[in-house]
Amino acid sequence: MAKDMTLLWGTGSPPCWRVMIALEEKNLQGYNQKLLSFEKMEHKSQQVLDINPRGQLPTFKHGDNVINESYAACFYLESQFKSQGTKLIPDGxxxxxxxxxxxxxxxxxxxxxxxxxxxxxxxxxxxxxxxxxxxxxxxxxxxxxxxxxxxxxxxxxxxxxxxxxxxxxxxxxxxxxxxxxxxxxxxxxxxxxxxxxxxxxxxxxxxxxxxxxxxxxxxxxxxxxx
Missing domain, CATH: 1.20.1050.10 (Glutathione S-transferase Yfyf (Class Pi); Chain A, domain 2)
Structure with a gap:
């Protein structure tokens, strides 16, 4: 399942880190990932803009589904993989x-x-x-x-x-x-x-x-x- 996922990210970025923690908690290791440099403006590269027209990181894709906003990606991962890994939304x-x-x-x-x-x-x-x-x-x-x-x-x-x-x-x-x-x-x-x-x-x-x-x-x- 994780093989269908791609994350473009930057080190030290809290929005990127949110998605990475969520992926770990849902046992979705092994996703495709690429570390980009903010200093080199790689977040404005065509590779990012093709998926995220805002030119921001994280840029996240699962199959054909693109979810670039970090909160949205975290909600999506919990929703799609409810029974896998850590349950991240309590019932109470x-x-x-x-x-x-x-x-x-x-x-x-x-x-x-x-x-x-x-x-x-x-x-x-x-x-x-x-x-x-x-x-x-x-x-x-x-x-x-x-x-x-x-x-x-x-x-x-x-x-x-x-x-x-x-x-x-x-x-x-x-x-x-x-x-x-x-x-x-x-x-x-x-x-x-x-x-x-x-x-x-x-x-x-x-x-x-x-x-x-x-x-x-x-x-x-x-x-x-x-």
Whole structure:
């Protein structure tokens, strides 16, 4: 089944990582994949544009079905392979409701993170302002405190929607992994740190860990004072 799948991806991209974790959790190893370079602008290559006219990664295809949006691809994989691998959508209404809520809040978390760590990438030099970056950092702090509180409420050893690993973890963990890669202090955010430590040992996460992070484990310190 996985032989009918093709994933074009970039290392360190949370959207790509989401899909890769989902594929691992559904026991769909062995899919066709190609690692592309953002630095070389390979995500704008004709190979990508033929499948994804937005010129973005991930680009994912299963047979003739193209599902490039990472959340959509994760939902699709769970829907098509329900009985295979990890069950990623819980049956209980309370846990399911919390899963959906955290999944879509995860988009805001990712957006607020990007507004800080990629500020210089997104904003042309002549349009950058310290006050804007300061506001972005304050918004990220508020967001981080929200997630810290969510995990505090659930208790130690919990996943984002309760005792089971769900799609919420599939799509939000890559953002959590990225905040720590960029120097977030686990002492300042102990519940997020605990969650990060719990999930980074999960086989699906280890199998899909960004290769350039493995090559250079140190990371960056952009968020050390956040």
């Amino acid at each position: 209404p309370a846990e399911q409701a919390l899963m959906y809520q955290r999944m879509f809040e995860g988009l805001t978390f990712y957006e607020k993170l990007n507004a800080v760590i990629y500020y210089e990438w997104y904003v042309p030099e002549g349009e950058r302002h310290e006050s804007a970056l300061k506001r972005n950092k304050e918004a990220l702090v508020t967001e981080l405190k929200l997630w810290e509180g969510y995990l505090q409420k659930l208790g130690s050893g919990s996943y984002l929607a309760g005792p089971s690993f769900t799609l919420a973890d599939v799509v939000v963990f890559p953002t959590v992994g990225t905040v720590f890669r960029f120097g977030l202090s686990p002492e300042r955010y102990p519940k997020l740190g605990e969650y990060h430590n719990l999930l980074k040992e999960r086989p699906s996460v280890k199998a899909s860990w960004p290769p350039h992070w493995l090559e250079n484990p140190k990371g960056q310190d952009t968020l050390k004072d956040i």
